[in-house]
Amino acid sequence: MAARIANFIRPDPIPVRKPAKKADYLSFIRSLPCVVTGKYGVEAAHVSFAAPFYLHYGRGKGHKADDRWALPLSPEAHRDQHNHNEKEWWQQQGINPHELALTIYGAWSAMGDNAEPFCAARINQSLVSTGRFDRYRK
Template identity: 50%
Template sequence: MAFQIAPRPLNPIPSKRPQKRKGYLSWIHTLPCVVTGQSTVQAAHVSFASPWHGHYGRGKGTKAPDRFALPLCEAEHTRQHSMNETAYWSSVGINPHELANTLFGLWSDYEEYEATERATSRILSGLAANDRLPSRDTL
Protein backbone atom coordinates (compact mmCIF):
# COMPACT_ATOMS: atom_id res chain seq x y z
CA MET A 1 0.00 0.00 0.00
CA ALA A 2 1.51 3.33 -1.05
CA PHE A 3 1.06 6.48 0.94
CA GLN A 4 0.18 9.72 -0.74
CA ILE A 5 1.20 13.08 0.63
CA ALA A 6 -1.59 15.60 0.47
CA PRO A 7 -0.63 18.65 -1.58
CA ARG A 8 -0.13 21.91 0.32
CA PRO A 9 0.02 25.42 -1.03
CA LEU A 10 3.62 26.37 -1.81
CA ASN A 11 3.40 29.74 -0.10
CA PRO A 12 0.61 29.81 2.47
CA ILE A 13 -0.37 33.35 3.42
CA PRO A 14 0.14 34.07 7.14
CA SER A 15 -3.05 34.56 9.11
CA LYS A 16 -1.85 37.58 11.10
CA ARG A 17 0.23 40.67 10.41
CA PRO A 18 3.85 40.86 11.60
CA GLN A 19 4.47 42.78 14.79
CA LYS A 20 6.02 46.24 14.65
CA ARG A 21 9.63 46.31 15.84
CA LYS A 22 10.14 49.40 17.95
CA GLY A 23 12.96 51.56 16.67
CA TYR A 24 13.46 49.91 13.29
CA LEU A 25 12.01 52.70 11.15
CA SER A 26 13.93 55.28 13.19
CA TRP A 27 17.11 53.34 12.46
CA ILE A 28 16.26 53.22 8.72
CA HIS A 29 16.22 57.04 8.79
CA THR A 30 19.90 57.05 9.87
CA LEU A 31 21.06 55.22 6.72
CA PRO A 32 21.93 56.65 3.29
CA CYS A 33 19.51 56.40 0.38
CA VAL A 34 19.93 53.04 -1.37
CA VAL A 35 19.64 54.71 -4.80
CA THR A 36 21.51 58.02 -4.47
CA GLY A 37 23.55 57.77 -1.26
CA GLN A 38 22.00 60.99 0.09
CA SER A 39 21.77 61.22 3.85
CA THR A 40 18.26 62.64 4.33
CA VAL A 41 15.86 59.74 3.75
CA GLN A 42 12.35 58.46 4.22
CA ALA A 43 11.34 54.89 5.04
CA ALA A 44 9.95 53.51 1.77
CA HIS A 45 7.91 50.33 2.14
CA VAL A 46 8.17 47.75 -0.63
CA SER A 47 4.55 46.93 -1.45
CA PHE A 48 4.68 44.12 -3.98
CA ALA A 49 4.78 40.55 -2.74
CA SER A 50 7.68 38.12 -2.91
CA PRO A 51 6.73 35.00 -0.96
CA TRP A 52 10.23 33.58 -1.61
CA HIS A 53 11.58 36.39 0.59
CA GLY A 54 8.79 36.14 3.17
CA HIS A 55 6.84 39.13 1.88
CA TYR A 56 3.19 38.35 1.22
CA GLY A 57 2.21 41.84 0.13
CA ARG A 58 -0.01 44.18 2.03
CA GLY A 59 -3.66 44.07 2.90
CA LYS A 60 -6.11 46.59 1.53
CA GLY A 61 -5.52 49.94 3.18
CA THR A 62 -2.42 48.81 5.06
CA LYS A 63 1.32 49.28 4.64
CA ALA A 64 3.75 46.49 3.98
CA PRO A 65 5.59 45.17 7.06
CA ASP A 66 8.34 47.46 8.37
CA ARG A 67 10.86 44.69 7.68
CA PHE A 68 10.43 45.57 3.99
CA ALA A 69 11.19 49.28 4.35
CA LEU A 70 14.24 50.78 2.65
CA PRO A 71 15.85 54.21 3.02
CA LEU A 72 15.07 56.41 0.00
CA CYS A 73 15.60 60.14 -0.48
CA GLU A 74 12.40 62.11 -1.00
CA ALA A 75 12.78 62.34 -4.79
CA GLU A 76 13.31 58.58 -5.20
CA HIS A 77 10.49 57.77 -2.77
CA THR A 78 8.16 59.94 -4.86
CA ARG A 79 9.41 58.23 -8.01
CA GLN A 80 8.86 54.78 -6.45
CA HIS A 81 5.19 55.67 -5.85
CA SER A 82 4.69 57.34 -9.24
CA MET A 83 5.26 54.24 -11.36
CA ASN A 84 4.93 50.47 -11.33
CA GLU A 85 6.94 49.50 -8.27
CA THR A 86 8.49 46.37 -9.78
CA ALA A 87 9.63 48.45 -12.76
CA TYR A 88 11.03 51.13 -10.44
CA TRP A 89 13.25 48.72 -8.50
CA SER A 90 14.35 47.04 -11.72
CA SER A 91 15.28 50.43 -13.21
CA VAL A 92 17.60 51.19 -10.28
CA GLY A 93 19.12 47.69 -10.29
CA ILE A 94 18.05 46.70 -6.77
CA ASN A 95 16.28 43.58 -5.52
CA PRO A 96 14.36 45.36 -2.74
CA HIS A 97 13.32 42.21 -0.90
CA GLU A 98 16.87 40.90 -0.62
CA LEU A 99 18.23 44.27 0.47
CA ALA A 100 15.42 44.80 2.98
CA ASN A 101 16.04 41.35 4.50
CA THR A 102 19.77 42.12 4.69
CA LEU A 103 19.22 45.43 6.48
CA PHE A 104 16.66 43.94 8.85
CA GLY A 105 19.04 41.08 9.65
CA LEU A 106 21.88 43.49 10.43
CA TRP A 107 19.62 45.56 12.66
CA SER A 108 18.41 42.42 14.45
CA ASP A 109 21.83 40.81 14.91
CA TYR A 110 24.13 43.67 15.96
CA GLU A 111 24.28 46.56 18.37
CA GLU A 112 22.96 49.72 16.71
CA TYR A 113 26.36 51.30 16.05
CA GLU A 114 27.75 48.17 14.36
CA ALA A 115 24.50 47.53 12.47
CA THR A 116 24.61 51.10 11.14
CA GLU A 117 28.24 50.73 10.02
CA ARG A 118 27.59 47.40 8.30
CA ALA A 119 24.34 48.56 6.67
CA THR A 120 25.95 51.77 5.41
CA SER A 121 28.83 49.75 4.00
CA ARG A 122 26.39 47.40 2.25
CA ILE A 123 24.40 50.28 0.76
CA LEU A 124 27.53 52.09 -0.47
CA SER A 125 28.88 48.83 -1.93
CA GLY A 126 25.63 48.42 -3.86
CA LEU A 127 25.87 51.98 -5.15
CA ALA A 128 29.47 51.38 -6.26
CA ALA A 129 28.56 48.10 -7.97
CA ASN A 130 25.88 49.96 -9.97
CA ASP A 131 28.24 52.87 -10.72
CA ARG A 132 26.08 55.28 -8.69
CA LEU A 133 28.42 56.09 -5.81
CA PRO A 134 28.09 59.84 -5.18
CA SER A 135 31.08 62.10 -4.70
CA ARG A 136 31.61 63.62 -1.25
CA ASP A 137 30.63 67.00 -2.69
CA THR A 138 27.10 65.86 -3.60
CA LEU A 139 26.26 64.38 -0.20
Protein backbone atom coordinates in the same frame (compact mmCIF):
# COMPACT_ATOMS: atom_id res chain seq x y z
CA MET B 1 -0.68 14.96 -5.00
CA ALA B 2 -0.56 18.16 -7.07
CA ALA B 3 -2.35 20.10 -4.32
CA ARG B 4 0.18 18.92 -1.73
CA ILE B 5 3.06 20.02 -3.98
CA ALA B 6 1.41 23.42 -4.56
CA ASN B 7 1.02 23.95 -0.80
CA PHE B 8 4.66 23.03 -0.34
CA ILE B 9 5.67 25.73 -2.82
CA ARG B 10 3.19 28.41 -1.73
CA PRO B 11 1.13 28.29 1.43
CA ASP B 12 -2.60 28.28 0.98
CA PRO B 13 -4.12 30.38 2.29
CA ILE B 14 -1.50 33.12 2.24
CA PRO B 15 -0.62 34.10 5.81
CA VAL B 16 -2.64 37.08 7.02
CA ARG B 17 -1.69 39.05 10.11
CA LYS B 18 -1.37 42.62 11.23
CA PRO B 19 2.00 44.01 10.07
CA ALA B 20 4.67 44.35 12.75
CA LYS B 21 5.51 47.98 13.47
CA LYS B 22 8.84 48.86 15.05
CA ALA B 23 9.43 52.58 15.65
CA ASP B 24 13.04 51.98 16.74
CA TYR B 25 13.76 50.10 13.51
CA LEU B 26 12.27 52.88 11.39
CA SER B 27 14.48 55.38 13.25
CA PHE B 28 17.45 53.17 12.40
CA ILE B 29 16.42 53.11 8.71
CA ARG B 30 16.31 56.93 8.73
CA SER B 31 19.95 57.02 9.91
CA LEU B 32 21.15 55.27 6.75
CA PRO B 33 21.93 56.64 3.29
CA CYS B 34 19.40 56.35 0.47
CA VAL B 35 19.74 53.01 -1.32
CA VAL B 36 19.29 54.75 -4.70
CA THR B 37 21.29 57.99 -4.33
CA GLY B 38 23.53 57.49 -1.29
CA LYS B 39 22.30 60.78 0.16
CA TYR B 40 21.34 61.20 3.80
CA GLY B 41 18.08 62.71 5.04
CA VAL B 42 15.92 59.74 4.05
CA GLU B 43 12.45 58.43 4.66
CA ALA B 44 11.52 54.86 5.54
CA ALA B 45 9.94 53.52 2.35
CA HIS B 46 8.03 50.26 2.55
CA VAL B 47 8.33 47.73 -0.27
CA SER B 48 4.73 46.83 -1.05
CA PHE B 49 4.82 44.30 -3.86
CA ALA B 50 4.79 40.62 -2.99
CA ALA B 51 7.77 38.30 -3.34
CA PRO B 52 6.79 34.93 -1.87
CA PHE B 53 10.35 33.60 -2.33
CA TYR B 54 11.37 36.05 0.42
CA LEU B 55 8.20 35.32 2.45
CA HIS B 56 6.77 38.74 1.60
CA TYR B 57 3.14 38.36 0.59
CA GLY B 58 2.45 42.03 -0.09
CA ARG B 59 0.45 44.40 2.01
CA GLY B 60 -3.04 44.02 3.31
CA LYS B 61 -5.97 46.23 2.48
CA GLY B 62 -5.43 49.54 4.25
CA HIS B 63 -2.13 48.38 5.77
CA LYS B 64 1.48 49.06 4.95
CA ALA B 65 3.87 46.17 4.67
CA ASP B 66 5.65 44.95 7.79
CA ASP B 67 8.50 47.27 8.84
CA ARG B 68 11.10 44.62 7.97
CA TRP B 69 10.35 45.60 4.34
CA ALA B 70 11.31 49.27 4.84
CA LEU B 71 14.31 50.72 3.02
CA PRO B 72 15.90 54.17 3.25
CA LEU B 73 14.95 56.37 0.29
CA SER B 74 15.48 60.07 -0.29
CA PRO B 75 12.18 61.98 -0.34
CA GLU B 76 12.48 62.35 -4.13
CA ALA B 77 13.17 58.64 -4.68
CA HIS B 78 10.35 57.71 -2.30
CA ARG B 79 7.85 59.81 -4.28
CA ASP B 80 9.21 58.34 -7.52
CA GLN B 81 8.75 54.81 -6.12
CA HIS B 82 5.07 55.52 -5.43
CA ASN B 83 4.46 57.25 -8.79
CA HIS B 84 5.42 54.20 -10.87
CA ASN B 85 4.87 50.47 -11.02
CA GLU B 86 6.88 49.62 -7.91
CA LYS B 87 8.29 46.30 -9.12
CA GLU B 88 9.45 47.83 -12.41
CA TRP B 89 10.84 50.89 -10.57
CA TRP B 90 13.08 48.72 -8.36
CA GLN B 91 14.22 46.74 -11.41
CA GLN B 92 15.20 50.00 -13.14
CA GLN B 93 17.28 50.90 -10.07
CA GLY B 94 19.10 47.55 -10.32
CA ILE B 95 18.15 46.73 -6.73
CA ASN B 96 16.48 43.64 -5.29
CA PRO B 97 14.55 45.43 -2.53
CA HIS B 98 13.48 42.26 -0.73
CA GLU B 99 17.01 40.91 -0.44
CA LEU B 100 18.39 44.27 0.66
CA ALA B 101 15.59 44.84 3.18
CA LEU B 102 16.16 41.41 4.74
CA THR B 103 19.92 42.02 4.89
CA ILE B 104 19.48 45.35 6.68
CA TYR B 105 16.78 44.00 8.99
CA GLY B 106 18.93 40.98 9.85
CA ALA B 107 21.93 43.15 10.70
CA TRP B 108 19.79 45.43 12.88
CA SER B 109 18.18 42.43 14.60
CA ALA B 110 21.60 41.02 15.45
CA MET B 111 23.46 44.25 16.32
CA GLY B 112 20.87 46.96 16.98
CA ASP B 113 21.99 50.49 16.21
CA ASN B 114 25.61 49.24 16.10
CA ALA B 115 24.73 47.82 12.67
CA GLU B 116 24.61 51.32 11.13
CA PRO B 117 28.17 51.39 9.69
CA PHE B 118 27.79 47.85 8.32
CA CYS B 119 24.45 48.64 6.69
CA ALA B 120 25.75 51.94 5.27
CA ALA B 121 28.72 50.06 3.80
CA ARG B 122 26.35 47.45 2.28
CA ILE B 123 24.28 50.23 0.71
CA ASN B 124 27.41 51.89 -0.66
CA GLN B 125 28.55 48.55 -2.12
CA SER B 126 25.22 48.32 -3.91
CA LEU B 127 25.62 51.88 -5.21
CA VAL B 128 29.08 51.00 -6.55
CA SER B 129 27.84 47.82 -8.24
CA THR B 130 25.04 49.73 -10.01
CA GLY B 131 27.36 52.59 -11.03
CA ARG B 132 25.57 55.15 -8.85
CA PHE B 133 28.14 55.81 -6.13
CA ASP B 134 30.13 58.57 -7.89
CA ARG B 135 27.11 59.99 -9.70
CA TYR B 136 25.41 61.12 -6.49
CA ARG B 137 28.50 62.01 -4.42
CA LYS B 138 29.12 65.27 -6.30
